[in-house]
Amino acid sequence: MLTQRQHQLLQFIQGYLSNRGVPPSFEEMRDALKLKSKSGIHRLIMGLEERGYIRRLPYRARALEVTRLPANWRAGADPEAASTNVVQGNFGARPDLAAEEAGTLSLPLYGRIAAGTPIEALRDHSTQVAVPPHLLGNGDHYALEVVGDSMIEAGIQDGDIVVIERRDVADNGDIVVALIDDAEVTLKRMRCKGATIALEAANPQYETRIFGPNRVKVQGRLVGLMRRY
Numbered sequence: 303m304l305t306q307r308q309h310q311l312l313q314f315i316q317g318y319l320s321n322r323g324v325p326p327s328f329e330e331m332r333d334a335l336k337l338k339s340k341s342g343i344h345r346l347i348m349g350l351e352e353r354g355y356i357r358r359l360p361y362r363a364r365a366l367e368v369t370r371l372p373a374n375w376r377a378g379a380d381p382e383a384a385s386t387n388v389v390q391g392n393f394g395a396r397p398d399l400a401a402e403e404a405g406t407l408s409l410p411l412y413g414r415i416a417a418g419t420p421i422e423a424l425r426d427h428s429t430q431v432a433v434p435p436h437l438l439g440n441g442d443h444y445a446l447e448v449v450g451d452s453m454i455e456a457g458i459q460d461g462d463i464v465v466i467e468r469r470d471v472a473d474n475g476d477i478v479v480a481l482i483d484d485a486e487v488t489l490k491r492m493r494c495k496g497a498t499i500a501l502e503a504a505n506p507q508y509e510t511r512i513f514g515p516n517r518v519k520v521q522g523r524l525v526g527l528m529r530r531y
Contacts, residue, residue, distance in 0.1 A: 304350075305349070307346055308346050308353075308355075311334075311335060311343070311346045314326065314331060314334045315331070315366060315368060316368050318330070328340045328344075347366070356369060408433070409430065409431055409444055409445045410431075411446070411447065412444050415448060415464070431528075433465055433526070438525070439467065439525060443466060444465075445465055448462045452508040453490070453504045453505065454504065456491070458527060459529065462527055462529050464524055464526070465525050465528070466522035466525065468522045472520050474493060474494050475492070475493065476492055477489065478523050478524065479523075480492065480519070481521050482501075482518055488501065491503075492518075495512075498512050498514060499513050
């Protein structure tokens with residue numbers, strides 16, 4: 303299945319290739335779909351590539367190749383009128399959080415979590431984020447936006463969306479959402495050392511924080527990460 307935006311982009315690329323013999327530039331694709339930035343085009347191309355409709359050729363400019371077309375394809379058809387095998391949706395504000403890709407699942411985006419100085423996580427059930435199913439296992443999950451750079455050596459950067467499996471226990475060395483003194487929430491690697499719990503940063507500029515066993519509660523375990531470019 304294709305989203306409406308994916309179908310529009312695929313139709314534009316195929317028509318451009320047929321007329322000019324080369325694929326369009328990212329700027330031309332952005333203008334054709336009336337998007338504000340090229341990041342939306344990047345996400346749509348990734349979705350089309352994952353579903354086998356296009357292929358990116360390495361080491362070549364404008365390196366896109368259409369490998370197949372939808373079963374309901376009609377050359378020259380108005381992409382706005384296409385409905386079969388197309389998922390309708392709202393692709394306006396917050397495209398980074400919209401379910402633009404078919405086959406995704408929606409998780410609540412509870413708010414921003416500090417990967418530096420802890421802040422309270424905002425639990426906003428009205429905001430959802432689309433997550434690929436392969437990032438999820440069994441159990442309940444939620445998502446948080448990372449603020450700060452204390453986990454960069456673990457591959458977690460400021461602005462990333464982390465997928466969290468909700469649980470109150472974790473293995474030694476897991477990256478967890480930790481609630482400190484029932485007031486602060488942070489994303490850190492947890493190490494149990496005797497009767498104490500260490501919350502380790504993945505950045506040498508931040509110190510490891512040590513707490514007594516009753517001061518830290520596990521709120522979830524990191525299971526996935528998504529990033530915008």
